[in-house]
Amino acid sequence: MIPYAFNYHRAANLAEAQAMFARASEAKFLAGGQTLIPAMKQRLSAPSDLIDIGRLEELSFIKEREGSIVIGAGTRHGDVAASALVHGGIPALAGLAGEIGDPAVRNMGTLGGSLATSDPAADYPAAVLALAAEIITTRRAIPADGYFLGLFQTALEDGEIIAEVRFPVPRRAGYAKFRNPASHYAVVGVFVAEIDSTVRVAVTGAGPCVFRVPEMEEALRRNFEPVSVGGISVAEGDLNSDLHASAEYRAHLVTVMAKRAVAAAMTP
Numbered sequence: 001m002i003p004y005a006f007n008y009h010r011a012a013n014l015a016e017a018q019a020m021f022a023r024a025s026e027a028k029f030l031a032g033g034q035t036l037i038p039a040m041k042q043r044l045s046a047p048s049d050l051i052d053i054g055r056l057e058e059l060s061f062i063k064e065r066e067g068s069i070v071i072g073a074g075t076r077h078g079d080v081a082a083s084a085l086v087h088g089g090i091p092a093l094a095g096l097a098g099e100i101g102d103p104a105v106r107n108m109g110t111l112g113g114s115l116a117t118s119d120p121a122a123d124y125p126a127a128v129l130a131l132a133a134e135i136i137t138t139r140r141a142i143p144a145d146g147y148f149l150g151l152f153q154t155a156l157e158d159g160e161i162i163a164e165v166r167f168p169v170p171r172r173a174g175y176a177k178f179r180n181p182a183s184h185y186a187v188v189g190v191f192v193a194e195i196d197s198t199v200r201v202a203v204t205g206a207g208p209c210v211f212r213v214p215e216m217e218e219a220l221r222r223n224f225e226p227v228s229v230g231g232i233s234v235a236e237g238d239l240n241s242d243l244h245a246s247a248e249y250r251a252h253l254v255t256v257m258a259k260r261a262v263a264a265a266m267t268p
Contacts, residue, residue: 010055014161032054032113060195074110081151101185105184120151121205129145130212132193133166139160174191179256185205189257224266226263
């Protein structure tokens with residue numbers, strides 16, 4: 001296979017990265033590269049320029065701010081998984097990060113990179129949506145409910161960079177996934193979070209894009225127990241069907257993983 005040419009740039013800061021993007025014809029930002037590089041290898045993406053923002057210190061941090069845990073977009077999955085602050089405030093988020101891919105992926109992949117691509121099998125979108133997080137970019141703040149638009153589609157505009165994500169600390173939360181045995185990506189993953197008097201249930205892996213299940217949310221608001229979601233199923237018509245699992249099986253897994261996520265949230 002004949003490789004195509006592209007220009008590689010390493011930005012010194014966010015301002016320089018944005019300037020580089022503006023000068024290029026078809027640029028892409030590179031963070032951990034765990035989704036972009038495989039896409040380029042398969043000719044699904046052919047940028048004219050790669051702008052590396054994966055080593056910017058201003059994007060790599062975990063801190064507490066005004067009752068929320070704020071994580072920089074360049075923070076590696078492994079750092080989120082090992083963070084005492086995340087473990088203390090949102091242990092389900094730390095657990096989710098620790099189950100992403102394999103050690104190589106966790107040591108290279110970043111929170112912002114995962115969210116920027118909206119990969120249907122990624123874990124982070126479920127946490128971001130269930131926790132009603134806010135995606136802070138170089139231009140604005142985007143609520144999670146308005147961020148994920150479809151298969152590999154987000155509300156990000158050209159040249160817009162995710163800077164950080166603000167996660168409200170829930171009363172309790174849990175995550176459970178049925179993972180692909182080879183890649184460890186989510187065939188189906190369900191994140192459940194109780195924030196004040198609200199319960200949110202987000203599903204990843206099952207459909208083209210992460211989505212919420214209002215019927216489960218209402219049932220759990222009335223009674224936060226695994227049995228409350230045991231009889232609730234999602235329609236299989238819009239779910240993914242591939243060699244790993246049929247749409248029918250994914251619909252079944254959503255209910256099973258939702259029950260496990262609720263049980264995990266109830267575990268001290």
